[in-house]
Amino acid sequence: MTVALFALTALLWGGGALATAMQAGVTPAPWSVALRMVLAGLILLGYGRLRGVPLAIPRKDRPAVALQGLLFFAIAFIAFYEATARMPSGLAALVLSTSSLFAAVIARGALGVPISSGFVWGALCGILGLVIIFLPGASAHGAASLAGFAWALTAAIATGAGTTVGARNQRAGLPVVSVLAWGAFVGAAASALWAIATGTPFAADVSLSYAASFLYLAVAASCVTFMLYFELVRRLGPGRAAYTLALVPLVALVLSALFEHLALGWPVLAGAAAILAGNVLVLARA
Known part of the structure; x- marks a missing residue:
């Protein structure tokens, strides 16, 4: 069951990379993220109400839920949107995959989660695969890809940190659906404030490609994948889930x-083999 959750999460998020690239253009990234998170939050709240899940967050846990929303649902997504606007979505996703390393290190320091030798070797394989694939792509796209790389790395760090805060919220016994719903709303508000603070005007993209990619991202790559992902956090821990x-x-x-x-x-074939080998090593002790 864990392997199936792992694969489905990766497939849905993998499709989300291309869908995110399709969002680039008329509507600026912060506003796209804000709209996406509002819809995702509404869907998650409706789902939670139908399932009878308690939706209220205890006062003492609200700062942690807000922090998760800021990191995971605002900063990480805005950064990844900006990255895919500057480099191919596949290369941006490669950089994002390093979030597992950040999640493991942050979880070790913040939550005391041990880092196993299996994870270390698996992570090294993942890094090797990333280097094999990314370096030729970076050379081919020249200096223009450096900004995209920086944005993608920012997304990876924010995702790793948000994953660790999510693990803390699950340890506190908070319902995943409630945390994700309110976290999405926090992410929407933070993204809108980001846009306003940076003087980014709102512009609506009414094209079919934008609408289709928006719905995919809001439903499949947000609501569904968030619940799958944080279920993996509960089962595997933040480092392995990431x-x-x-x-x-x-x-x-x-x-x-x-x-x-x-x-x-x-390079892609060799790098993919290294990344898959890393997954086997990481999951072998899950």
Whole structure:
């Protein structure tokens, strides 16, 4: 069951990388994230009410829920949107996959979660695969990809930190649906404030591609995937759960090759093999 959750999360998020790239254009990234999180929050609240899940967050846990929303639902998503606007979505997803390392290190310091030797070797394989695949792509796209890399790395750090805060909230016994719903609303508010503070005007994109990608991102890649992902956090811990993002690039690279004309050659195959080997090592002790 855990392996199935792991694979489904990676597949849905892998498709989300291309859908995020389709959002670039008329509507600025912070406003796209704000709209997406409002819809996701409403759906999650409705789902929680139908299931009879307690939706109120205890006062003492509200700062942690807000922090999770800020990191995971605002900063990480805005940064990834900005990254896919500057580089192929497959390459951006590769950088994002390093969030497992940040999650493990932050969880070790904040929650005392041990780092196993299996995770270390698996993470090293993941890094090796990332380097094998990303370096040729970075060379091909030149200096223009550096800004995209910086944004993607910011998304990875924020995702790792948000994953760790999510693990803390689960340890506190908070219902996942409630945390995700309110976290999404916090992410929406933070994204809108970001846009206002940076003087980013709102512009509506009414194209079919934007609408389709928006619905996919809000429902499949947000509501469904968030619940799957934080269920993995509960089962595997934040470091290993975040390693689902090591599989995301494999899906994202294939879609990027099909729709963004990203060249796939031996570096991609060798790097993919290294990332998959890393997953086997990480999950072997899960």
